[in-house]
Amino acid sequence: DAGVIQSPRHExxxxxxxxTLRCKPISGHNSLFWYRQTMMRxxxxxIYFNNNVPIDDSGMPEDRxxxxxxxxxxxxxxxxxxxxxxxAVYFCASTPRLGAxxxxxxxxxxxxxxL
Amino acid sequence: AQSVTQPDIHxxxxxxxxxxxxxxxxxxxxxxxFWYVQSPGQGLQLLLKYFSGDTLxxxxxxxxxxxxxxxxxxxxxxPSVHWSDAAEYFCAVGDGGYNKLIxxxxxxLAVHP
Numbered sequence: 001d002a003g004v005i006q007s008p009r010h011e012x013x014x015x016x017x018x019x020t021l022r023c024k025p026i027s028g029h030n031s032l033f034w035y036r037q038t039m040m041r042x043x044x045x046x047i048y049f050n051n052n053v054p055i056d057d058s059g060m061p062e063d064r065x066x067x068x069x070x071x072x073x074x075x076x077x078x079x080x081x082x083x084x085x086x087x088a089v090y091f092c093a094s095t096p097r098l099g100a101x102x103x104x105x106x107x108x109x110x111x112x113x114x115l
Numbered sequence: 116a117q118s119v120t121q122p123d124i125h126x127x128x129x130x131x132x133x134x135x136x137x138x139x140x141x142x143x144x145x146x147x148x149f150w151y152v153q154s155p156g157q158g159l160q161l162l163l164k165y166f167s168g169d170t171l172x173x174x175x176x177x178x179x180x181x182x183x184x185x186x187x188x189x190x191x192x193x194p195s196v197h198w199s200d201a202a203e204y205f206c207a208v209g210d211g212g213y214n215k216l217i218x219x220x221x222x223x224l225a226v227h228p
Contacts, residue, residue: 004158033215043159043205043218056213091158100209101147101166104216106158 002026004107006092012113018080021110023092024073029105031098034067034077035091037109043091049075050098082114117142117210119219127225128196136191136222138206147209148189149216150180154202162204165189176200201226 005024013019025032033048047057049069057067064083069075079086089109095102118141128134140146147166151159163174170182180191189206206219 031214042220045215048215050214056215093158098214100211100214100216101164102209103149103161103164104159106151106160108156108158 004092004094004105006107006110008110010111013082014115015083016081019082021077021090023075023107025094026105029094029096031095032069032075033093036088038088084114087112087114117208117217119206119208119217121206121219121222123222125223129227130198131195134193134196136204138189138219139187140208142208149207150191151205152202196226198226
């Protein structure tokens with residue numbers, strides 16, 4: 001059974017470029033979460049969706065960040081324009097349904113480096 | 116506000132030794148508590164979770180954790196550590212009001228042969 005799939009696994013870009021990260025949740029999972037992990041700030045929740053609808057985007061750092069979930073099997077996180085301080089590992093996670101008791105299943109992450 | 120504290124940033128143990136990783140939480144109601152493990156270059160994987168009932172919960176890979184309400188703690192233990200346990204360990208509390216997890220800063224475990 002396939003887990004959460006993220007692409008690309010690694011991304012190197014230059015400051016000012018647009019970056020798009022992709023996530024495919026586990027089939028049948030209705031909730032999807034985007035996290036950012038850095039040494040300084042640890043694991044931060046950026047945004048989460050339920051049934052393709054954004055529920056809480058209070059963790060999105062600024063307007064340069066946007067996320068969409070056009071259907072149940074695909075989500076994107078876009079950074080435009082990118083800055084060096086956006087360098088981090090970005091994780092996507094999914095759960096069968098929304099709820100604080102649900103186990104989150106994490107993808108392998110996308111390691112982003114902005115030069 | 117809800118929070119999770121993992122007091123130990125780094126811990127080093129010898130292979131075969133016992134292990135205890137500390138976790139303290141701040142949450143008004145009965146918490147949903149989790150321990151996740153992250154191996155180098157990987158995503159997080161659930162080790163175990165506590166919702167209610169028996170305060171000693173068993174997880175995968177020989178780990179267990181004990182919920183102590185009086186101490187607001189949920190410490191992770193393993194009787195005998197293996198070299199493959201070297202990883203980063205995250206404690207988390209489920210925020211029922213917002214349907215999301217609040218993670219601690221993590222504890223990085225190194226295992227000496």
